[in-house]
Amino acid sequence: MKILFQPKGIILLQGDQQAPTPKSLSPAPGNDSGSGNPGAMGQSSAAQGPGAATAGSQKDGSPKKKAPGLDPCLSNLPLLLGAGILFYFLLIRPQQKQEKQRKAILASVKKGDKIVTTGGIHGEVVSLDDRTVTIKFGNDSNQRMTLDRAAIGRVPAREAELPQKRGG
Secondary structure: OEEEEEOOEEEEEOOOOOOOOHHHHOOOOOOOOOOOOOOOOOOOHHHHOOOOOOOOEOOOOOEOOOOOOOOHHHHOHHHHHHHHHHHHHHHHHHHHHHHHHHHHHHHOOOOOOEEEEOOOOEEEEEEEOOOEEEEEOOOOOOOEEEEEHHHEEEOHHHHHHOOOOOOO
16 A cells, blocks of 8 residues: 655555546546545545535535736736836936036036046146147146046046035
């Protein structure tokens, strides 16, 4: 005698009986091996009484139906929206503020301002147009260099005017 533990119940196999396939696990009328009731060894579902239901069925004998649930994709939607909002407030929004501040500083550069380039060269603005800036640098005031406006890294005089960042 073999005992099989299945999700639908305990099944007893006698002799050379084969283990039931998943299709044969559903209770069939008159089939005592798949009744799903571990206490009803060898009893058929009809012998349990007219109002008795088996473990995997309703009172009328039809299989239980699962309640309709949310689609798995929709159940993850609040989590994804929360992550997106968090991502926006921690990464995107601060970067947009910083870029806006940088553009305002670069637009306010005028002749005579002291600047620091992205390469680390300190100089004074001699002339500028829409796209380029000419600076003088070093001990000799005749040393000049023409740069793109994007090469301006900092304008120390303008940075001192901005409100200081709170925290950390």
